[in-house]
Amino acid sequence: MARIPAGRVATYGAIAAAAHASGARQVGYALHGLGPHSKVPWHRVLNARGLISLPGAAGALQRRRLESEGVRFSGRGAVDLARFGWVAPQSE
DNA sequence: CGGTTGACTTTCC
């Protein structure tokens, strides 16, 4: 996840596959455990629809951070994964 | 040790 370049986003499922995680939910659970103080770019992680799955103020913070990195949001607050979606480089 | 939960995804209706 830390290898995700700025201005790009990745889905939970993609990270799970790249990180050999057991499932997309576990990725989200791990992020929940990290906390907002972690230096991991957790804000670049979105769900399969390109939407922010994180409710509350943290979600608003995430969107703001992504916009700061150049990620453009669609009218419904969704990110175009076809453009900003990050593909894991054969990370064994 | 077991039932519930969750920052998810996919399929079926």
Add this chain to the structure above:
DNA sequence: AGGAAAGCCAACC
């Protein structure tokens, strides 16, 4: 096309 249901697996109580 939009909502409900099921699948998934580790953490929590």
